Amino acid sequence: MNANVEVTYKKRLDNIVEKTIEAIESSKEQIFDILEKAKEEARKLETQLEELKIQVINVIKEVELCERKEKKCRLKLAFVSKQFGHLSEQAIREAYEEAKEAQIELALKRREEKELIEKRNELERKLVDNKAIIEKAEKLASQISIALNYLNSDLKEMNSQLEQLKDRQALSVKIIEAQEEERKRIAREIHDGPAQAMANVLLKSELCEKLITKDIELAKIELKNLKDIVQQSLKEVRKIIYDLRPSALDDLGLVPALSRYIKNFSEETGIFVDFTVLSDYKRLSPEIEITCFRVVQEALTNIKKHSRAKNASVKFEFGMRFISIIIKDDGIGFDKENIGQGYGLMGMRERVEILNGKFEISSFKNKGAQIYISIPVRGVEDDQIVGG
Ligand SMILES: Nc1ncnc2c1ncn2[C@@H]1O[C@H](COP(=O)(O)OP(=O)(O)O)[C@@H](O)[C@H]1O
Ligand SMILES: [Mg+2]
Known part of the structure; x- marks a missing residue:
């Protein structure tokens, strides 16, 4: 209207x-x-x-x-x-x-x-x-x-x-826009990564075809290049798939999936991330697990994109009635009143609030950033304890 x-x-x-x-x-x-x-x-x-x-x-x-x-x-x-x-x-x-x-x-x-x-x-x-x-x-x-x-x-x-x-x-409207934005991002990632690589592979294989009778040594080098490109794009495809839906989350649960994600993140960015889990880790309902995973994922993406931090930490506490998460970095921080048009922080807040949780950001310029989340967990008694 x-x-x-x-x-x-x-x-x-x-x-x-x-x-x-x-x-x-x-x-x-x-x-x-x-x-x-x-x-x-x-x-x-x-x-x-x-x-x-x-x-x-x-x-x-x-x-x-x-x-x-x-x-x-x-x-x-x-x-x-x-x-x-x-x-x-x-x-x-x-x-x-x-x-x-x-x-x-x-x-x-x-x-x-x-x-x-x-x-x-x-x-x-x-x-x-x-x-x-x-x-x-x-x-x-x-x-x-x-x-x-x-x-x-x-x-x-x-x-x-x-x-x-x-x-x-x-x-x-915002959710639909965010979904569209996400699709655009994935399309761009596939276009810049694997699609580009495939075009490259095609060119290189044609080159190899010609070289194979003329200069076998050069052909060998090009084939090696070809192998590297394929290997690299396989990695990228796996990463895209992983970003879309980490299968470890369903198979192993939140903490092992995050451990793996954070290890990859550190290797890729060079940012040291200290991941701590206080108290016994319990499996939670799928919607809580995916929310926690996405929130940490978005927070780490922001750290990579905006913070210029060297160190970060992710702390989980599995309480009887709440799960709490604190994500911190030692980067440049930001002015909360003056943040851009991004949907990342807003999306995190929405996800958490849908589950009746609390979402707080605290950051000052050049003082790093901290995100605090707490989500009520139901039926804790029924959850199986997976590990410490
Ligand atoms: N860890 C951080 N360190 C510094 N700045 C941050 C951090 N997280 C968020 N920001 C700032 O907040 C803005 C909004 O973040 P977000 O909503 O995720 O949108 P986007 O990441 O798409 O820009 C970012 O553009 C950035 O300026
Ligand atoms: Mg963001």
């Missing part, structure tokens, strides 16, 4: 999600508003209900009193009625009036009681409805909070995943 287009897409996506979050946040505020109002209403209803309950209790008591009074009046009236002949008309009327008044008072109180109870029941119903609203609003508010959290954190996650994806894409 074009970088500009990618940026625009990302911006647009950010925009959409931001707007969504805003909308949800405003709904959340509204729900909190509703919730607050409902709670306020509930508080009011509760105090009203408390007051009403007291009123109901009082009115029930009052109704009881009225009932008692009315009964008394009724009994008195019945008594007065029986004594009809002996009591004054005035007294009878009074008793009658009293009984009637008590009856009316009782009826009024009973109505008041009924109304108050109805009002109380109504308030109780309202309070139940109100509590249901509060519960719903609370649930909704918490769900919205969860949704917001998801949106906020998932978005961040998505963005970091996008970044990682981009990094990985960039890495793939």
